[in-house]
Amino acid sequence: MKKKTIVPLTVFLVGICLLGLFTYNINSQIQNNQRTLALMNAKTYGQQIEDDLENGVGITNSLEQVLINSDGQIHDFSKIAKYMMTSSIHSVQLAPNGVVSEIYPDKGNEAGKIDLLNDSNRSEISNYAKKYHTTIIQGPFELKQGGSGIAVRNPVYLEDENGQEYFWGFTIVVIRVPKVFEDSTNALSKFRYTYRLSKQESPWNKKYKEVYASTDKMIQPESYDFIVGQEKWKLEVMPKDGWNHTKEVSLVLVCGMIIVLLLTILTKVLLLLDERRIELKELAHKDGLTKLYNRYGFDELADKMISKNPQAHYVAAMLDVDDFKIVNDMYGHAYGDRALISLAKSMQEFFPTTALLGRNGGDEFCILLPNEYKELLIEFTKLPKTFTYHGQIYSFCISLGYAEYPDNASERSQLMRCADAALYEVKLHGKNGCMAYKEGFQYGVRKQLGFVLNDISENLPGAFMIYKADKSDDEIFYANKEFLDMAGYENLDALFKGTNKSFRNLIREDQQELVETSIWHQIESGSSDDYIHYSLRKADGTYILVLDQGRIVESEHFGRVFYVLFMDCQAMQEHYGTKFDEKDA
Structure with a gap:
């Protein structure tokens, strides 16, 4: 393949490879930046959710302090609970000996008065909290009033008169989900993130259970882990449009491809210009016909x-x-x-x-x-x-x-x-x-030869012609300027065209056979020369009486040819008194 094809192709292929590598790096950088930002948001709003949940845990701790300070009795529970209520709190409860006996607000929550230590759905985790003296969070579960909630149960232990610790029961807060952390989830949505909040099903079960999510599908999300009570929580986030920014990468690819194509075309043009420069330089140094140096x-x-x-x-x-x-x-x-x-x-x-x-x-x-x-x-x-x-x-x-x-x-x-x-x-x-x-x-020999070669033919004081000595093909080869002037032709090409390159067509039609017979008779009689006069047809169709003196010779290049001199009979009569009768021609 030629250089002008290989080099642009190489530039194109290298450009495509570099563009692919650049696009890959750009895409990787975008993803890294996205992940860094997503991780920062997961951490920020995860901590905010952690604080919101801890507020619920704090209410149970506050009730525990009230119980401790009042020897296990809370007077005016409703008043105290009412003070603790917020928009994200569904209810505040007391469960002496594990049995829920006080609920605020009481209305609509009557079904919540159950034995936590023996209830089929709550006993296992409640007994775990009692045994290990740890706050547990259970849920989410459906609320009777609608929506979902999670229950924070704090086991309370008091001392009897002998200083012995005994299990009093639970202080409980039921928190509305997702109301408790809606500020965080709203902010994530505003920043075009999808999210999922999960927690361990129980302290002894490492499997996570979804608490709340904006979507079911998460692809390699960034996450923030935190602990509330004895359970691990996890907030996962990712961009709504995913990690692959197709528009940005496509824009880079299109722009990059345009640049690669422009570079390829520019390379091709430069090579063509260089080739043209070389050609022009060669033309300046080379002969166009023979391709040798000029x-x-x-x-x-x-x-x-x-x-x-x-x-x-x-x-x-x-x-x-x-x-x-x-x-x-x-x-x-x-x-x-x-x-x-x-x-x-x-x-x-x-x-x-x-x-x-x-x-x-x-x-x-x-x-x-x-x-x-x-x-x-x-x-x-x-x-x-x-x-x-x-x-x-x-x-x-x-x-x-x-x-x-x-x-x-x-x-x-x-x-x-x-x-x-x-x-x-x-x-x-x-x-x-x-x-x-x-x-x-x-060195002057060239001038002498130039004079001989050029001037003899052109300035011979007589009309001169060379034609092929062939009875059936009398092709005209050459006529000098004097003959052209005599016959009225502008140049040799005009003579060739006007006579069809035939000597016979210069003779008046009624004389052609007689003239040719006479010429060949003289030659075949053993003479190398012939003499005859006849009417010569001029370019304009008129005739002039001429004396024809021809000599037949063997040419190295053309075989037998006639060299002929023509004399104007009228001019000869004027100068020499010799009279030629056209009737005798």
Whole structure:
């Protein structure tokens, strides 16, 4: 996979892992904070409930003191009990010898006058309190008047005249549930807590019994334990919404996911920008057609290559395609480009990876390689080079000149000029060869050759054409500017389009067969030249009388072709007095 895919994917996966870990820590922290707060509330309101229950126990203790101080007699019980009553007290009772005989308020509580030590529902716990001299709390139980209550029974022991302790009975308070601790439970509800208050069923039974609760379901609640009398109590609390804060965690996840996605996208964009930067840098240094280094890139890297190891020996070579203009003119620039691409590919495949390869422009290429590989230059020059045109393979040749560093030059630019001078010595000696630079080669040769190659064709004082010497396929390959002007065509493409690239279509229709017969008769009679005059059709449909002088030659690239010069008969008559009769054409 590409870097631009792997790195963003890694960022995404790492981001998801970190987000999961962060969310887990956040959730854990929230739960820890919740539990700490829940425990504080359980303790606070548990202590408040403990105080409320102790108030009930305190009433029984107060009655006990009254009994002790009055030798086991309480006068005006109703008055004393009335003073002790609060909204959470259901009744105050006295049970001498364990039998309830006094109840305040008496009305409605008559059924409460029972023998506690022998009653089936109360005897066991009452006898336990008597035996162990301990206050016990029993309940909750249903009250006859409605609601629930718990009974606080305090065993009272007095001394007889002999100082012997004896069991007097019980002082009792029945407390309304949950009235006694409604302030605490209301506060818990207000703070959005669910709760459950439980107590041991009895001092000898460790199992807890629910006294009052806001819900039946508690999940890992926080609790506060306390003791009233000889029994353990427990207040459990938990948030109404539970310990898992889904909304908060979901918000963290959504925000975190957005951040992870943004980071992933940002990473992708940065990698694409970096890739684009590299591409632009490469474009600045590479030739778009051949993918070799361009002139700028080659020069920069060649300087670095030499300066990195200036004591080493290098060879610089310049090469170009022989007669490349003809390739372009005959086959078109698209196929000329194919020839250049083929040449560049063969260079990359032939030379070692230590070689620096470049294209100066046009059909000119350059090479810089370690000196020990210079023998490869001759071998590469001889290597067959081809390109395809309409399914057929065509060959082309190159010329190559090279110079050595530091023997021929002490710096890169001078070295390349020496190689360039060697290249054009090859051109002057017939092309298709390889030559090393020698003292005395002239740098100005390029100008002379440039004049020969460009100006002869374009400025020849006569109209000139090349076409295929084939009776059934007389394809036009090239025409110079003088001919285009004579025939009235704007450029070579316009000529190709107007004639369908056929020489025959330049001849007036009624003369075509006669002209072609005459041309081939002259050639087949053993002559390499032919002479004929006829009416040449111009681009606008008019005709001009011309003298056609052609020569048939064998071309290395195209087989048999006609090289033809055209002369305007009217112009010749004006200048030389030679008269041509169109009827004779």
